[in-house]
Amino acid sequence: MALDSQNIFLNIGLEIHIQLSTKTKAFSSAPVQYGNQANQNIRIVDVAIPGTLPIVNKEMMKQAIMFGKCVDAQVNQKITFARKHYFYPDLPKGYQITQDENPILVGGSINYELNGKTKQCMLHHAHLEEDAGKSLHGYKKGTSGIDLNRAGQPLLEIVTEPCLESIDDAIAFLKQLHSLVTYLGICDGNMQEGSFRCDVNISVKPSKDAPLGNRVEIKNMNSFKFIQRALQYEIERQVEQINDGQKVHQETRLYNEKKQSTESMRSKENANDYRYFSEPDIPTIWIDEQFIADAISRLPEIPEDRVARYEAAGMQPTDARIIAYQRPMADFADQLIDYGHEIKTIANWILGPISALANKAQIDFASLPISSNDIHDILTKLVNGALSSKMAKEVLEHIWNEQKSVDEIIEKYGLKQLDSEEEIAKIIQDILEKNPNQLAAYRSGKDKLFGYFVGQAMKATQGQANPGKLNKILKEMLSG
Amino acid sequence: MKVNTPIHEHSLTELSAAIKNKTLSSVEVTQHFLNRIHKHENLNAFLEVHEQQALKQAKWCDNNPESSKDKPLFGVPIAHKDIFCTIDGHTTCASKVLDKFQANYDATVVKKCAHAGMINLGKLNMDEFAMGSTNENSAYGPVANPWNHENCPGGSSGGSASAVSARLAPIATGSDTGGSIRQPASFTGITGIKPTYGRISRYGMIAFASSLDQAGPMTTSVSDAALMLNIMCGYDHNDTTTAQIAVPDFTKNLNNDIKGLTIGIPEEFFGDGLQEDCKLAVEKAIKTYQELGAIIKPIHLPNLSFAIPTYYLLAPIEAASNLARYDGIHYGYRHKDAESLESLYQLSREYGFGKEVKRRILIGTFASSTEYSAAYYKQALIAKKIITNDYKKAFTEVDAILTPTTTSTAFKLNNKDQSPSSLYLSDIYTVSVNLASLPALSIPVGFDHKNLPIGMQLISNRFNEQTILQLGHAYQRATQWHTMYPELYKG
Structure with a gap:
């Protein structure tokens, strides 16, 4: 039976390179900064001047440990570095310092949410390494330039088990990981600038129990959209090959953004021999309890703990996960929790109107033009009936745009809810007197006219009547 | 200070004292050595002489005597092997690939010597990237042995050895990966020590085999x-x-x-390959130690035969890696006919490196390849441990180990019969010391029938340089070999 891309089974494994948010490079004192003039952020170590030696950045190790703690990985007590050799102009030493036999983190897992279900992706390990520089092709006609600003920047390469079963799983997991590392402040998460890049390994098989197929690696993608498209293309390509009676070759491919397809980069036979061996310039490092404790002491509340806390307080699991993993959003939620508001209302407001405004303005919760105190005022007035929920949203929009206090906005736009039953009854009395025919028709059985009276009442109160009370009193008075 | 002794026969302590009490000026001393360097240019010991800079510094020392405080060798000259980066002049490692290369920093060793008040006379010739034992692998021509110009001074620190032996400098720095200080010291009749790995900073010392390289004085x-x-x-x-x-x-x-120190004599070092003259001279030195009250004890280092193959796997593997950076892209030699990136790499490395360097890059690349790493690299690491353990065991019984430094006296230059592998084998007495990270000293103990110097090696436990220094010094108080230098260079 021919396979099609719907009835096959996938094994997807990811290798994610995250640029750690250190002040200086992995093995030199050069500053880490994006967007500076070419070759401004370099020291002699980064240019591989003869005689220079790498000095391990302790902060990079701490950030890796912070991550490891959050994903329940084991922090290796003994870590070593290795050299990975290949020739490329943006790799001045002719080798990359990385970790091979004793990586800093082993194992661990990350939970992610897909279609309302919480799933888990197992991590194989995570290791520290240095980034390469950049080749600038055609920067002058017929020449290539080398920018070594990025050379030596610290990377944490997170390697998952090949346990993701669909493109959706892969993307959902990646988004979860992205939230986590930005939440922890160990990566700025800027994908366009290459702070979060991904290699994907994928193999297809005809049944769940079949052995893993030959894997194809797609290298170096820096957008969720590209990853999704590349996987889509790659699955179809591999299925087609199998259906044509061919074997899928183990190889490395590159995603071509313009053609939206993957292209062969090198086959297994032509793979580089990286000639790994242990880096003699860096002695074995023993990580002691104190070092780990120091790293952990800098951790904010772990997102998974936050999820649990929100769920226990009654928040929907899906909402809890979304909020908990976005640190500024979660901090905002916590402030509202501290004010004593109801957990579901908080989630609804954060994920509803506030997120809508933030998305529209393309800003995140760290830079909202409103404060949690504003929301506290609004919610308080909503609860005690001073504002209707419609009015509350209106107030929010006005504060957002004008940065005034809730009271000032209510004053300015006259957004006071008419809450007094006495006053409401008075207005209804007036309407009934002015519309005797409609009243008679209603009382003779034309129920539909109820809406007409509501409309009249709202018009008379300029929409400010408490809708619940209005309905109740109107019904009583209509029935006489 | 001895009266009427020529400046170049003074010890460092004497020179320093003379400059401090103004018996001699630093300019006088510096100029004296510069004159000797020029007079004996035919040794080809120096790649570069920093004459102006040296004299300027010497003058400064003479004008600022109050600065001599805490500077033990104020105004005393030194010369550095060209493996050490210096801001002054060029740093080439005797390779065409670094022709006219200017380092923009001083190696820690260079800095420390300058902090001690020393004046750098210039940069010394060597085997390219410290690979070799005759100094014939220099891209800038071979160095002659002052005792006989038809012989090599040894390598890789051949320029350093030749310069100190001819008294062109009172002291020179060297580096030792498998014997590169001790073997040339032995061939030229001088004193050379390779300290314990980790004693002296390698920062700014151009890497050959990082886990074995160690600087030291000659x-x-x-x-x-x-x-x-x-x-x-x-x-x-x-x-x-x-x-x-x-x-x-x-x-x-x-x-x-x-008196009472135990010196171990490993039988394995006195076997068939050892030149008779060398054997006799070293045996005589052993007698001297007995007379001085040391206890002589025969010992065994049973796995010595692993040392050469182990060393000639590990050192090339690290060298192939360390030398990957010389690719013609960022600095150094770039072949001008390159038409593509690949040909830029190929041509620059083909013409930039000498034959021996390329041979070792090939050996190292092969031995660390994924296919052969288990058979060679991993095995070599195991052998390294075995050799280290042999020494560890020996040092539970003895305070020091005494051996010949080399199997023979200095080789003839241009010896066409000498294959690379026979040269590798001649390192048999020195390389195991690097593999075990130990300190070892070579001092002169006599001459062979051709009047070429013979050296003896003293090895001690890690971070215990004091014992071999003490033993070496006791021997030099009892003998005169170390004071001898070739007639041609006297006066």
Whole structure:
């Protein structure tokens, strides 16, 4: 039976390179900064001047440990570095310092949410390494330039088990990981600038129990959209090959953004021999309890703990996960929790109107033009009936745009809810007197006219009547 | 100070004292050595002489005598092997690939010597990237042995050895990966010590095999070597492989009695390959030690035969990696006919490197390839441990080990019969010391029938340089070999 891309089974494994948010490079004192003039952020170590030696950045190790703690990985007590050799102009030493036999983190897992279900992706390990520089092709006609600003920047390469079963799983997991590392402040998460890049390994098989197929690696993608498209293309390509009676070759491919397809980069036979061996310039490092404790002491509340806390307080699991993993959003939620508001209302407001405004303005919760105190005022007035929920949203929009206090906005736009039953009854009395025919028709059985009276009442109160009370009193008075 | 002794026959301590009490000026001393360097240019020991800079510094020393405080060798000249980066002049490692290369920093060793008040006379010839044992692998021509110009001075620190032996400099720095200080010291009749791995910073010393490379001084006496170790040793935050171990005053116990110290004589070092003259001279030295009250004890280092193959796998593997950076892209030699990136690499490395360097890059690349790494690299690491354990065991029984430094006296230059592998085999007495990270000293113990110097090696336990310095010094107090230098260079 021919396979099609719907009835096959996938094994997807990811290798994610995250640029750690250190002040200086992995093995030199050069500053880490994006967007500076070419070759401004370099020291002699980064240019591989003869005689220079790498000095391990302790902060990079701490950030890796912070991550490891959050994903329940084991922090290796003994870590070593290795050299990975290949020739490329943006790799001045002719080798990359990385970790091979004793990586800093082993194992661990990350939970992610897909279609309302919480799933888990197992991590194989995570290791520290240095980034390469950049080749600038055609920067002058017929020449290539080398920018070594990025050379030596610290990377944490997170390697998952090949346990993701669909493109959706892969993307959902990646988004979860992205939230986590930005939440922890160990990566700025800027994908366009290459702070979060991904290699994907994928193999297809005809049944769940079949052995893993030959894997194809797609290298170096820096957008969720590209990853999704590349996987889509790659699955179809591999299925087609199998259906044509061919074997899928183990190889490395590159995603071509313009053609939206993957292209062969090198086959297994032509793979580089990286000639790994242990880096003699860096002695074995023993990580002691104190070092780990120091790293952990800098951790904010772990997102998974936050999820649990929100769920226990009654928040929907899906909402809890979304909020908990976005640190500024979660901090905002916590402030509202501290004010004593109801957990579901908080989630609804954060994920509803506030997120809508933030998305529209393309800003995140760290830079909202409103404060949690504003929301506290609004919610308080909503609860005690001073504002209707419609009015509350209106107030929010006005504060957002004008940065005034809730009271000032209510004053300015006259957004006071008419809450007094006495006053409401008075207005209804007036309407009934002015519309005797409609009243008679209603009382003779034309129920539909109820809406007409509501409309009249709202018009008379300029929409400010408490809708619940209005309905109740109107019904009583209509029935006489 | 001895009266009427020529300047170049003074010890470092004497020179320093003379400059401090103004018996001699630093300019006088510096100029004296510069004159000798020029007079004996035909040795080809120097790649570059920093004449103006040296004289300027000497003058400054003479004008600022108050600055001599805490500077043990104020105004005393030194010359550096061209493996050490210096801001002044060029740093080439005797390779065409670094032709006219200017380092923009001083190696820690260079800095420490300058801090001690020393004046750099210039840069010394060597085997390209410190690979070789004849100094014939220099891209800038071979160096002659002052004792006989038809012989090589040894390698890779051949320029350093030749210069100190001919008294063109009172002291020179060297580096030793598999014997590159001790073998040339032996071939030229001088004193050379390779300290424990980690004693001296490698920062700014161009890497050959990082896990084995170690700098050291090459001098005319053990007491000068001890003084230089005081200056050169110590933890360096720029080199995390340096040991965070206190540096003793190496000159302090030099005169201690050696009575009762146990010297081990490993039978494996006195076998068939050893030249008869060398054997006799070393045996005579052993007798001298007996007379001085040391206990001589035959010992075994049963796995010595692993040393050469182990060394010639590990060193090339690290070298192939360390030399990957010389690719014609960022600095150094770039072949001008390159038409593509690939040909830029190929041509620059083909013409930039000499034959021996390329041979070792090929060996190292092969031995560390995924296919062969288990058979060669991993096995070599195991053998390294075995050799280290042999020494560890030996040092439970003896304080030091005494061996010949080399199997023969200095080789003839242009010896066409000498294959690379026969040269590799001649390193048999020195390489195991590097594999075990131990300190070892070579001092002169006589001459062969061709009047070429013979050297003896003293090895001690890790971070115990004091014992071999003490033994070496006791021997030099009892004998005169170290004071001898070729007639041609006297006066």
